[in-house]
Structure formats: structure tokens, C-alpha cells
Amino acid sequence: xxxxxxxxxxxxxxxxxxxxVLQRNLDEITRRTGRNIEITRAADRSFDQEKACDxxxxxxxxxxxxxxxxxxxxxxxxxxxxxxxxRELVLEAIANGxxxxxxxxxxxxxxxxEIFAKAQEKGVIVAFEAAVAGGIPIIKAMREGLAANKxxxxxxxxxxxxxxxxxxxxxxxxxxxxxxAEAQALGYAEADPTFDVEGIDAAHKLTIMxxxxxxxxxxxxxxxxxxxxxxxxxxxxxxAELGYxxxxxxxxxxTDQGIELRVHPTxxxxxxxxxxxxxxxxAVLVQGDAVGPTLYYGAGAGSDATASAVVxxxxxxxxxxxxxxETRVPVLxxxxxxxxxxxxxxxxxxxxxxxxxxxxxxxxxxxxxxxRIMGEQNISIEAxxxxxxxxxxxxxxxxxxxxxxVEKNMNAAIEQIEALESVQDSVMRIRVESLG
Amino acid sequence: xxxxxxxxxxxxxxxxxxxxVLQRNLDEITRRTGRNIEITRAADRSFDQEKACDxxxxxxxxxxxxxxxxxxxxxxxxxxxxxxxxRELVLEAIANGxxxxxxxxxxxxxxxxEIFAKAQEKGVIVAFEAAVAGGIPIIKAMREGLAANKxxxxxxxxxxxxxxxxxxxxxxxxxxxxxxAEAQALGYAEADPTFDVEGIDAAHKLTIMxxxxxxxxxxxxxxxxxxxxxxxxxxxxxxAELGYxxxxxxxxxxTDQGIELRVHPTxxxxxxxxxxxxxxxxAVLVQGDAVGPTLYYGAGAGSDATASAVVxxxxxxxxxxxxxxETRVPVLxxxxxxxxxxxxxxxxxxxxxxxxxxxxxxxxxxxxxxxRIMGEQNISIEAxxxxxxxxxxxxxxxxxxxxxxVEKNMNAAIEQIEALESVQDSVMRIRVESLG
Numbered sequence: 040x041x042x043x044x045x046x047x048x049x050x051x052x053x054x055x056x057x058x059x060v061l062q063r064n065l066d067e068i069t070r071r072t073g074r075n076i077e078i079t080r081a082a083d084r085s086f087d088q089e090k091a092c093d094x095x096x097x098x099x100x101x102x103x104x105x106x107x108x109x110x111x112x113x114x115x116x117x118x119x120x121x122x123x124x125x126r127e128l129v130l131e132a133i134a135n136g137x138x139x140x141x142x143x144x145x146x147x148x149x150x151x152x153e154i155f156a157k158a159q160e161k162g163v164i165v166a167f168e169a170a171v172a173g174g175i176p177i178i179k180a181m182r183e184g185l186a187a188n189k190x191x192x193x194x195x196x197x198x199x200x201x202x203x204x205x206x207x208x209x210x211x212x213x214x215x216x217x218x219x220a221e222a223q224a225l226g227y228a229e230a231d232p233t234f235d236v237e238g239i240d241a242a243h244k245l246t247i248m249x250x251x252x253x254x255x256x257x258x259x260x261x262x263x264x265x266x267x268x269x270x271x272x273x274x275x276x277x278x279a280e281l282g283y284x285x286x287x288x289x290x291x292x293x294t295d296q297g298i299e300l301r302v303h304p305t306x307x308x309x310x311x312x313x314x315x316x317x318x319x320x321x322a323v324l325v326q327g328d329a330v331g332p333t334l335y336y337g338a339g340a341g342s343d344a345t346a347s348a349v350v351x352x353x354x355x356x357x358x359x360x361x362x363x364x365e366t367r368v369p370v371l372x373x374x375x376x377x378x379x380x381x382x383x384x385x386x387x388x389x390x391x392x393x394x395x396x397x398x399x400x401x402x403x404x405x406x407x408x409x410x411r412i413m414g415e416q417n418i419s420i421e422a423x424x425x426x427x428x429x430x431x432x433x434x435x436x437x438x439x440x441x442x443x444x445v446e447k448n449m450n451a452a453i454e455q456i457e458a459l460e461s462v463q464d465s466v467m468r469i470r471v472e473s474l475g
Numbered sequence: 476x477x478x479x480x481x482x483x484x485x486x487x488x489x490x491x492x493x494x495x496v497l498q499r500n501l502d503e504i505t506r507r508t509g510r511n512i513e514i515t516r517a518a519d520r521s522f523d524q525e526k527a528c529d530x531x532x533x534x535x536x537x538x539x540x541x542x543x544x545x546x547x548x549x550x551x552x553x554x555x556x557x558x559x560x561x562r563e564l565v566l567e568a569i570a571n572g573x574x575x576x577x578x579x580x581x582x583x584x585x586x587x588x589e590i591f592a593k594a595q596e597k598g599v600i601v602a603f604e605a606a607v608a609g610g611i612p613i614i615k616a617m618r619e620g621l622a623a624n625k626x627x628x629x630x631x632x633x634x635x636x637x638x639x640x641x642x643x644x645x646x647x648x649x650x651x652x653x654x655x656a657e658a659q660a661l662g663y664a665e666a667d668p669t670f671d672v673e674g675i676d677a678a679h680k681l682t683i684m685x686x687x688x689x690x691x692x693x694x695x696x697x698x699x700x701x702x703x704x705x706x707x708x709x710x711x712x713x714x715a716e717l718g719y720x721x722x723x724x725x726x727x728x729x730t731d732q733g734i735e736l737r738v739h740p741t742x743x744x745x746x747x748x749x750x751x752x753x754x755x756x757x758a759v760l761v762q763g764d765a766v767g768p769t770l771y772y773g774a775g776a777g778s779d780a781t782a783s784a785v786v787x788x789x790x791x792x793x794x795x796x797x798x799x800x801e802t803r804v805p806v807l808x809x810x811x812x813x814x815x816x817x818x819x820x821x822x823x824x825x826x827x828x829x830x831x832x833x834x835x836x837x838x839x840x841x842x843x844x845x846x847r848i849m850g851e852q853n854i855s856i857e858a859x860x861x862x863x864x865x866x867x868x869x870x871x872x873x874x875x876x877x878x879x880x881v882e883k884n885m886n887a888a889i890e891q892i893e894a895l896e897s898v899q900d901s902v903m904r905i906r907v908e909s910l911g
Contacts (some may be wrong), residue, residue: 073805
């Protein structure tokens with residue numbers, strides 16, 4: 040039986056999971072592949088503390104370069120994270136003719152173009168299923184399963200921490216800060232939660248999915264990113280009253296003008312399946328011209344779940360070790376020389392509907408003023424809800440749903456509304472997508 | 476650029492869709508594959524009526540054998556349906572060294588073992604993504620995306636007609652017969668709806684998924700099949716009151732005793748994602764030991780949606796035309812010589828929880844009798860709801876949820892309960908699955 044030798048860089052959460060899953064399911068994996076896949080070497084910064092996996096039969100080193108240069112290693116699995124040393128090691132592995140598996144979304148989103156070009160020169164595979172939506176085989180689904188389709192758009196809940204927070208806010212009427220603190224205590228959120236709650240992690244994943252969906256180079260720097268920290272209990276409640284739920288979505292859509300690439304809180308109708316994806320779970324909705332809407336759901340993080348995707352990539356490569364590179368599925372779904380330079384749309388140019396929450400004094404004439412501004416910006420109002428003030432002559436929330444309008448008009452309208460004397464606080468704006 | 480020549484057998488709904496999707500998205504597909512995939516020949520029983528696709532550049536024949544024997548054809552796409560001529564043509568194509576794509580679930584479920592053995596002898600590929608859940612790439616997800624996992628169980632809504640009927644019954648308080656008539660008028664359900672509503676179509680698909688999940692030969696004859704025609708508006712309402720929804724599920728589970736293979740109406744908690752899959756849509760929930768629960772959702776039927784899967788298979792084969800068969804993903808996910816003879820459990824031996832609806836006279840002592848019977852069969856009652864009679868001394872419905880028990884005990888209990896003098900009608904039994 041053919042033996043496949045794998046070296047793992049990084050024995051943290053995902054690295055240990057990879058060792059565990061491969062060891063635990065070795066019989067089953069061998070029955071599937073007809074190959075003997077072995078992790079023969081692993082690197083980590085130190086081995087002072089016990090690892091969360093059995094390393095008895097693995098040669099350990101603190102110098103990852105040892106593995107990247109080892110002629111016996113055919114597949115290097117990069118699970119160090121970050122874009123510094125990880126990038127160097129991946130490029131070195133490729134230069135040494137090794138296939139690479141990585142779970143590193145930042146690395147692919149930021150340096151994928153460079154890495155893929157080098158891999159193509161050397162005829163090696165770079166696989167990164169685990170970089171997007173953890174254990175969900177979304178890269179494979181889009182790249183192969185939907186290969187017959189023109190993909191029209193995709194929308195994903197691709198950060199578990201953010202989805203946990205929004206779910207708790209809705210289910211238990213809790214505030215953002217309160218749930219975030221719990222998520223940190225539970226270990227879902229990092230001490231610095233910026234990457235998660237401000238949408239940067241989601242934008243990494245969205246960037247990768249958009250390139251695969253539309254056949255364009257990776258362009259993380261052009262992604263629009265807006266977090267969920269301003270979502271209030273009030274908005275969650277109004278959304279529910281209107282038949283919507285608020286989710287932190289990564290959305291990419293191909294329009295005649297270009298490709299939208301945006302991460303922001305989004306209101307979606309509550310009967311949409313993706314609106315019912317709760318807690319730390321991830322889901323990606325992909326609209327193909329032939330297949331229609333399809334959705335892929337599962338754990339977006341966690342040791343074993345992410346390892347599931349890492350090991351699936353290892354298995355794929357184990358089959359393709361000696362195949363003609365011409366016959367392989369292209370890394371970004373399209374042949375490298377067929378990638379397009381379709382522009383990424385600036386957020387100003389994106390067209391969506393909006394939910395607006397305006398806090399205003401309960402005075403005659405205010406609504407007329409707001410309506411005038413909306414009209415001047417060509418914004419049609421779909422629905423308007425004016426709440427009772429809590430005290431006589433107090434502040435009232437005005438809730439509006441608008442029809443579709445280009446974002447720059449909405450920005451102008453919001454600026455003018457906020458300048459009105461009767462309007463208090465900032466106007467809260469949440470984009471609304473029907474996703475149907 | 477390499478040219479790949481495809482012959483299509485059958486230009487009905489899916490055949491026309493396949494021609495349409497491949498023609499419409501040819502540029503995109505060529506950008507993906509770097510190959511020129513052409514349908515050069517097509518067969519149909521007659522060409523008297525105009526087809527729902529453009530056949531200008533396709534050589535047409537009424538004799539499918541022409542195509543199966545044509546040395547220029549590399550991939551034969553069987554879209555005739557049925558298990559008679561379709562089987563002969565597929566075997567003939569294989570014998571002639573051609574790769575085969577089929578959307579024919581009955582053919583694979585009933586004759587897959589024979590077909591796959593012949594294909595292996597000849598070193599050709601048989602692909603059937605479109606046979607299960609239409610456009611959803613569920614075969615690829617299980618066979619490749621989840622290859623690192625021991626799959627523990629799967630549960631699918633894999634018949635759109637049945638799901639449409641159950642959704643309408645719940646949303647609009649309609650009766651089964653009424654919705655079925657509408658589904659037939661809309662063209663969702665066949666004139667003879669047995670295959671759909673009695674679960675045979677679902678059992679075909681479940682049989683295929685179970686073999687791929689657990690690495691066992693196809694065993695359609697051992698599948699348990701129960702339809703939805705006995706579900707009443709009353710049950711739909713009680714399910715909702717108890718926090719459940721009724722779905723027609725295909726379930727396969729690996730237990731220490733063997734593999735469960737069963738299609739029946741199932742009550743599932745209403746917050747489960749799969750409980751919210753409505754209308755004609757399909758979804759499959761797959762539980763892997765590493766990845767946890769994953770769900771795949773999309774259109775299970777329809778011309779373009781099914782063609783999406785057919786064309787994805789053609790693309791996969793176009794890449795693998797000349798590959799070493801040893802390097803290909805095995806047809807049932809596991810190497811042919813590694814399939815197991817794990818037994819399929821008889822329904823009698825399956826363990827689940829149950830919903831029971833018993834119509835009984837409103838007399839003292841009846842509940843004690845029922846409880847005694849349940850106790851004797853070791854059935855623990857989880858919840859019991861006794862409704863008010865509509866008239867004094869009239870018939871009352873007693874609703875019960877039980878804990879897990881082996882089906883044969885439940886069968887015995889039901890038989891005894893039905894024999895009680897006060898009990899009217901048959902006892903309605905719906906199996907309950909937590910799927911979590």
C-alpha cells in the first residue's frame with residue numbers, strides 16, 4: 040500500500056485535532072483511500088507542555104524548517120497561523136516541491152495570489168478547505184459541486200463568535216457587551232475580539248469564497264467590513280417585530296457593475312433557512328444560475344471540526360500526489376490564466392434596502408422633514424413604524440424599511456437626517472437582504 | 476485545448492436541462508476546466524415534438540445504442556430513467572469503455588452493485604451526483620468533503636413533493652389529500668404519487684447515501700419504507716403544540732447492532748435547522764465524528780437544478796478521463812475491496828422515541844389500562860397530553876411522547892392498546908428524533 044508522509048507545523052488546537060482525527064479514524068481513512076497516510080513529523084514552538092494529542096509515533100522538532108526541508112515529507116500542513124512565519128514556511132515548502140494544506144484564512148486572503156503562483160510554477164497543490172467555515176466542505180462544494188453554474192451571489196454566516204452573540208441577544212434579550220464578555224469567558228472569543236466582532240475574520244473568508252465563486256484574484260484590501268458592536272437590543276426587537284433577524288453576513292454578489300464584497304450586519308426575513316442558523320454554527324448560502332439557492336451548514340471552528348477539513352484536504356492530495364497538474368481542480372476554481380479583472384465595487388456603489396432607526400423628538404414636522412430628505416435622495420420608503428414616546432414629548436424611535444437604493448444616496452440622506460435639530464443620536468442603519 | 480465528447484441518452488426534463496446548462500455556461504465551464512466539453516450526440520424515443528433545448532449542433536438519433544457504441548463518445552449520460560433499458564445501456568456503455576453519468580436513483584439503488592463491479596473491471600467512472608437530492612452536491616460532500624470522518628448518521632428530506640405537502644399542511648391547515656391534488660396539478664407529483672408519498676423514491680436515495688456513508692453494498696431491499704398519507708391535520712397541530720415539526724425523513728444510522736435504513740414521517744424539534752426546510756426543497760443532515768452535524772440544502776428536483784449535478788459529474792470526469800483508476804475517489808467512497816458486510820437492522824430492532832395519538836372514550840380507567848400496557852413493554856412516557864372531549868362523554872385524543880424503546884416493544888404495545896374496548900380507530904404513531 041502506498042504510504043503518504045505528512046509533516047504538521049503547529050500542534051495547537053487545530054494541529055492536535057488533525058493528529059487526533061487522523062489517528063482515531065485511520066482504519067476508516069485507509070479503507071477510503073487505499074493509502075497509508077501518516078503524520079511522521081510535527082513542529083511546535085516548544086514541547087514543554089503536554090500536547091492535546093498522542094505524539095508517540097511522531098518525530099518532533101521546534102524548528103519548522105526541518106520539516107519543510109525534509110525530503111521524506113510529501114505534504115506540509117501549516118497550522119501556525121498569522122501571515123509572517125507561516126507565509127515563509129509555506130513558500131519554502133512549495134519551493135521544495137511539497138504540497139501544502141493550510142487552515143490559515145488570513146494567509147490565503149492576503150498572500151494567496153503570491154502563494155498560488157509559486158505553487159503553479161512548482162506543480163504542487165495548495166489546499167485550504169479549513170480556512171473557510173471550518174468543517175463545512177464549502178470550498179469543494181463551490182469549486183466542484185457547483186462547477187456547472189454561474190454563481191450569482193453568496194452570503195455566509197462565517198464567524199461563529201459573532202453569530203453566538205447575535206443569537207444570545209435575540210433569544211435572551213441580552214446586550215452585546217454582556218454576551219461578548221460571556222463568549223470570551225467560554226473561550227469562543229479572543230481576548231481581543233476585534234477580528235471576530237468587527238468582521239475582519241469574516242472578510243478573510245469572504246475574500247476567498249468570492250474569488251472561487253467568480254474567478255477573480257484575491258482582493259482582501261477591497262472588502263468592506265462593518266462589525267456588530269453597534270447592534271442594540273432595540274434593533275434586535277424591532278427586526279423581530281418586522282419579521283426579520285439580524286445576522287452578521289459576508290456577502291459577495293456579481294452585478295453588471297462589478298463584484299460586491301462586504302461584511303456587515305444584515306436583516307434577513309425570518310423564514311429564510313439561513314436566518315435560523317443559530318449559536319456558534321456557520322452556514323453559507325450560494326446562489327447558482329442552474330441549481331438555484333444551496334446552503335451548507337456546520338461547525339465553523341473547533342479542534343476536530345476544523346481538523347475534519349484539514350484531513351479531507353490531505354486525503355485529496357494523497358490521491359493526487361503524482362497526477363498531472365493539468366488535470367487537477369484549479370486552486371481558485373478557474374484556470375489561472377482565466378481569472379478576470381472584474382472590479383470590486385466600492386461600498387458607495389452597492390445597492391441594497393435598509394432598515395433605519397431614528398431617535399427624534401416627538402414634534403410635529405419632523406416626519407415631513409425626514410420624508411423630504413428621503414425623497415430628494417430618491418429613497419422610497421417601504422414601511423414606517425413610529426413608536427409611542429415613553430414620556431409625553433419625549434424621544435421616539437422611528438423605524439423605516441426602504442426599497443433598494445445605492446449606498447451613497449443613503450449616506451447622504453443619513454447625514455442630512457442626523458443634522459436635523461429634532462434628531463438625537465446617530466441614525467442606526469442595517470442593510471436588508473431578501474436572499475431569495 | 477482538449478476536447479471531451481459527451482452523448483446524452485434521453486432529452487426529457489433533465490436531458491434538456493443538461494444541454495441548456497452546458498450550452499449557456501460553456502464559457503464559464505471552459506474557464507474552469509481548460510477543456511472543451513461538447514454534447515455531440517443525443518438520443519430520444521422520438522423527435523416529433525420540439526425539445527426544450529437547442530439541438531442545432533447535436534447529432535440526434537432515436538437509437539440510444541448508436542451513442543453507446545460510438546467510438547468518439549467518451550462520456551455517456553443516461554437520463555432515460557427506469558431500471559430496464561437504462562440498465563442495459565449503462566452496462567453496454569461500460570463494456571465499451573465509456574464513462575457514465577446518470578441521474579437514475581432507482582437504477583443505482585437496485586443495480587448499482589452490478590454496475591459498479593463492471594465499471595471497475597473496465598476502469599471507467601460511474602457518477603451519480605444527480606441521483607440523490609438533485610442539485611445538492613451531497614455525494615461529493617460525503618465521499619470527499621467528510622472523508623476524514625466516521626459518519627455516525629444521516630437524515631434527509633429527500634423528496635420535494637412530500638415536503639411540499641407537509642409544509643402546506645402545517646402552514647395552511649390543509650389536509651393531505653387536498654394538498655396532494657394541488658401538487659399533482661402543479662406538476663410536482665406524478666399522476667401515480669406512490670413513489671413520492673409512500674417513500675420509495677426517498678428510499679432509493681437513502682440506500683445510496685447509506686452505502687457511501689458507511690461503506691456497505693447497496694441494499695435497497697432492506698430499507699424500511701413508510702409514507703405520509705396517514706398524517707392528519709390533527710397530528711400536525713399536536714406536533715406544533717409540543718414544539719415539533721413533522722418531516723418525511725430518510726434516516727440511516729450506524730449502531731453497534733447494525734445499520735438502520737428507514738424512511739418514515741418523523742417528528743423533530745422545531746428549532747433544528749432541518750425542521751425549517753420547507754416547500755419542495757431538500758436537505759440532508761450528516762453527523763460526522765469529527766465535524767459534528769453538517770447540513771446540505773437545495774433543490775432536489777427540476778430541470779436546471781438536476782442538470783447542475785449532471786454537468787458537475789461530466790466536469791469531474793473530463794478531468795479524470797485518463798487518470799489512473801487507483802487514484803480516483805471510489806464509487807461508494809470506500810475501496811471496493813474494503814466494503815463491509817455490516818447487517819442492515821430490521822425495523823423491529825430500531826430504537827427511537829415515539830409520538831402516539833390514541834382516540835379513546837372519555838371513561839375512567841382507560842389511562843390506567845394504557846399506562847399498564849406501556850409499563851409492561853418497558854416504555855417510559857416522557858409527556859402526556861389529554862385533550863378535552865368535544866362533547867360530554869365523547870371521544871378524546873390522548874397524546875403521548877415516549878422515551879426511547881425498541882420498535883418491537885412499541886408494536887406490541889400498540890396492538891394491545893388498539894384491542895382495548897374504549898380505544899377507537901388505529902393508534903397513530905410517529906417516530907421522534909432529536910437529530911442533535
